[in-house]
Amino acid sequence: MRYILHIDMDAFFASIEQRDNPNLKGKPIVVGGKPDKRGVVCAASYEARVFGVKSAMSSKAAERLCRNLIFVPVNKNKYKKASNYIRDIFKRYSLNIEPLSLDEAYIEIFDEDPMYIAKSIKKDIKKELNLTCSVGIAHNKFLAKLASDMDKPNGITMINEEEVLDILSPLPIRKLWGVGPKTAKLLNSMGIYTINDIQNYDESVLVDRLGKKGRELMMFAKGIDNRKIEGESLPQSISEENTFSYDIDNLEYIHEKLDEYSEDIYNRIIKKGYKYKTITIKLKYDDFSIETRSYTLESAADKLETLKNISSYIFDNKFHIEKKIRLLGLGVSNFIYPNEPEQIKLNLDSYF
Template structure:
């Protein structure tokens, strides 16, 4: 059953193949062709950031190695990302949103939640607002967006993915439970490949199957998120749209032109990454109580290791040394490293900015 209390009007907007669509818009020669925005496949090879829908027909997906993408579609066009251009377009999309509401929660450059329960123009219909937003994006920016409309964030986000690209899906209160019951478990937020496989081994394939388990059973099998599954399969999601989301983590990472094989090489790269993280912490005046090391190996297996502190830290020595200690604990001579990253999270109070050095806000190469 859905919550019969106060019903919000929530829209989830998701731009269609955003980076690739901007490139096709700005470069007519790419129109209607399979393109990949990301790293080039030559040499060490990069990673797919976004693939156009023409490329997706060949099985190309985000986060796929560019070499694999080229194997799937030999005539695919690789385009290096222009983040400044994407940010500029994202700002214009945000301006369109703000015509209707100030309750906007961006999830990324191309995706956001909007709470239009009390919209600025007094339209009253979330479905009509979603239509107008999509039309404005199409007419003013020559891009398409898909939208999901419902009474909470989870259902709206799930709905926006149903009729992509250029789709609009409304799921009203009376339809939510049947919608959730028919939903495959891998479509549920928080259900990754491992959890989905575990569920299927338990003969849980759809929301209807998930609904048969009690909250206690779900918690026992899946931990804390089991309680979330119990609520969400019943259409209950009380999370508000947060226009000023706090920064959850801050970090930097680098994908290397060749695999790193020695501890000395890795330590040297961690020093560089730690400096970038330190400068960003200074820029945003933050202290983090948890330092996380991210490692991706040549076979694309990825692990993270972290260490937490009683008090927030932001000094370069602690960041670098902690990352190195975490690396040493995981180091194996037979594993080649493709990527290293350091991030801080669990932020506390802001700190006075006393550093005289200009903060390095440049992003380390990700592709």
């Protein structure tokens, strides 16, 4: 028997901050920037969610919903460390792991009691990290993820094959994997509001309106998901970006920030042994327009000075700055990974 467990940490960033600071326990907190700094909510505690505070909303909007909201700055290194520890706990029970983010992952197990595995993982995380998680168990990824959301926080839900259709039928279509606001609006225009509506819809019409996605939605509506556990993939890019607390027209300051971002990115890639070939700068202006410019090296580099110098070159020579800058981003991509040979393009003209 094959089972998929979807493990979702409960309010991960916020729970870590409440764990580490007893004064924050039981209080509505947000991990993210402050309202007067154009902050964004990265995570909200369950006490804050009661007021409607959600991740990705502006800190100003969050504060309007909850006047006694406490804002805690983001500590990426601390959350990454906890995530790595949790990943090691998963490996005690299975090596078939597909991380989705710092706070959630799929685990695949064969011929084992899934409820015992789920309880053991929860127990280890609670004992060793003093954090809680919610676990969904099913025979595929879609249903496992759906199940983990059915009893939060700190719950376990298992969906058995014989009850799949009964569980899915009354749910709104937004519960289907891949259905966002735009797709939901289109489905609503077709008279589809629940998963049961899709189950009983003419599949040929769905395919005609939505193409391949129409067929996928029909399969998900019936609880069919053939996606495999993909394992941990190598990153395609590493970047750093921030929205400034006020619009910037001081280009010297931008250069200082590029050096700062370069050092942060360099420290992250050097630990992994990556080399980079492409450097990209992203600017968002005070009118919210966005520009990106890139430069690709002839051969891969792993030096901090190279990253700093090319970043400065891109900014000085590939942008025509006439507006104040609201956001600055720097990223590297086109990696050469450890033990991966680099393909070098030869200039054959030089040989003749």
